[in-house]
Amino acid sequence: MDFQPDLPIPISYVSGRYLLFSIDAVTYLRREHHICGVLIGTLPQIPQQNVFLGLPLELMPEEARLLVDKGVACIVDEAKAHDGMNTLLEEDRRRYLRDLESQGLHVSRIQSDRKERNREQTLKKLEEKKAKAKAKANASAAAVQTPTVPEEATSTPSPKDAAIVDIFNAEDRSSSPSTATTSMPPQGAVAITPATSYPPLPTPPPSSHLSAPAVPPSYPLFAHLHSKGYFLSPGLRFGCQYMAYPGDPLRFHSHFLVVSYDWDQNIDIMDLVVGGRLGTGVKKGFLIGGAQKGIDEVDSEADRVDTVRAFSLEWAGM
């Protein structure tokens, strides 16, 4: 189940944004590298609905930079990379289309298979019900006998369980030729729209990678918190720079509202009160921090991360 993509993962650079289009890469980065990003894709037909967004995933420059520095990802200029699409060989193109078609057929087979199985199960249940009703009628007609009851109790839940298991195992079943699939002719392939263009296009060579993304001054604090195992997400919605979660945001509430300062940047005392209040109001800490050394004092951003100091504030309740 754990998919291991080829490293480095190409991050698409499109008009100033860092985007990921492959769901495998997205899940891998979230699972292994604690990078969540923000899903920004809507449905073309209903662009207003923004409750549930899908691919692509937009990464903050900080996130992209972190991944590049770790050697997990590389930045690819999307427009340039797609120039290759014109020079694609006719044979490659046809093979790709055939591949898509076979994938579509596979999907439609799974769908029809599942439908057929559901139908069978419903019929079976109906029959069972009928049989049970008949048995009950017989039993009451004959005499008051006990042994039938426990047998019924054990037999009834089993078809239900089977149905649940079957739905989740649909893929396994369809891959092995079963009687249901052979009896049902596939009703045309489902049209598949691939999210990535790397199967037809060759993986871009390292020489064509863009340089590491430029990052805001808050990067050292971001990298520092990330190295401590926190999941970070943009904090604009919550009135701060980053939200820091102690684990996956789907499982945990965040711990901190994070704001980064330069080492000698003046901090208004009132800002501390404002942040502390805001944090306490939502059961979080207000975390300020920054790198002790400036970028001109060290060799690289990575060295600055080691000099980060952070402080968390909470209302004292007095």
Added chain:
Amino acid sequence: MANTQEATKRPNASAITEHIAKKGYDSPHLATSAQVQHNLEHQHLWTSIIGDTPANHHENQSLYSPATPPHRVYTHPDEQLYMLENGIREDDLKPERMFVVPTTQGQPWSLRHMAAVFDRLPEFKQKAEEHDRSVDATSMQPGAESLDPEKAEKLAQYYDKKEKTRVTKEWGTQRCLLAMVDKGMGGDGTVAYYVVHEGEVKPRQN
């Protein structure tokens, strides 16, 4: 007629203003400290406050360290859990010294200042401990002999654990109290208090 009317008398200044005026501090930071100290002592009923001395000055900051008799200011969530599991109540524990950093609105403040405060904290802690030892230590004990042995055992374990967590930082890192005085437009005497931890310390679930 005008000379018969009595001139309006200005009301007396507040106790704290009079106190500050009488002392004649040579630095505004000392006056801020005095105000915070006054607030702690009379509004929040803190005791055994070790007032600031000029030696405590560092980068325009003064630190001082009072004890907190009415209740604890901060309990780390994990420490609270431990106390709950072992049936230890806050009242059973010895009062803990808390270090207070007085600040005022408009005062220059930065991460460098904050770091300096925490770098000097161990030094002040040591000083405060020495001070406590010199004061009669027996009067600080909350009637230890009246406790039943089971509870005393649990408390001893608690203090052991507490000593260990000082190193492991399970129950939070070193912390201080940031006191902020509003002096804009004369101020209203309000002092806001925030607990500041060094590093990332998970928030309380209050």
